[in-house]
Amino acid sequence: MQYDSLHILLADDDPDDRLFFKYAIEELKIKPIVSTVNDGVELMAYLTKPEVVLPHVVFLDLNMPRKGGMECLKEIRTNKLFKDLSVAIYSTSGSEKDIEESFVLGANIYIRKPNDFNSLKKILAEVININWQYHTSGLNKENFVLSI
């Protein structure tokens, strides 16, 4: 994978979280392309546009207006078009139920939104450096939740 062309899509309804995400990415050595959408309905509309160039990784917030992250994950994993799409859950929630459910539904990694900017940078650097193919083939419940 050409890292300078890595394309990340963030679906998050919180404007502050979207902003911090972009700022953190801008400060990384490798700068992927970042697009953002504001909720799950916008996300699915984006991904199913006929002329769309699919992102490599979708960062998916769970609690969003209209359509939440879990519903999106379900739709993404039942559509063959998205078989190569990696999904990183990106949520404030650390509840076992959410972790379990998103694992079962086929998310590739679970990230709890960090509370400070430096941890956010570290986490994003880590995620961008993941070799997704390798990561996904060896995925289990122990390495599903990313901790820095």
Next chain:
Amino acid sequence: MEKSGNNLSENVKDYLERIIASTANMQKLIDDLLSFSRTASAEKKLIPFDLNSLLDEVKKSMKYTLEEQNVTIISDHLPVLKIIPFQFQQLLENIIGNAVKYSRTDVNPVITITSEVVTGKDYTAEGADYKKNYNKLSVTDNGIGFEQEYAKKIFEIFQRLHGKNEYSGTGIGLAICKKIVENHEGFITAQSRKGEGAVFNIFIPL
């Protein structure tokens, strides 16, 4: 911040504004969560209460908002129902509050409250007991409405249909309403079409 506003760089101003907005949201979230948990744990003591005087109370406590937004409330002569008065007041305040919040910008909000007696067997799909009669209280507004597919979802906690920038809120208000109606062994439904106002129906067993 307002005091030294002119001496701050644009960046810092932006951050401070975000911090202030976030803390206000958090404050609201704590208030709403407390209110939600109180509703869930409150003692359920039903007493016969005149809804007309309850509605007067609601209008009084929302006087400022109603006047500021030029809201008209039209209501039938309402019945006496066995309710938990302070909870029922909050129920009406939340629903009327939503009607005002999600009003259209081009017309003044008009809220119509009607009341009728219905039989449970017509509403078993919604969870009614077919042996009981219900008082159906309908609150109709002329606001922005929502798509009918969300009619159930809006009563779930933290569910919202709009971004925080468009309409502020914590997604708890209607969850409180549902809880309150359930405390009365009733049920609540919503109907709407986007852009065409909304109707909230509160069913209380007689």
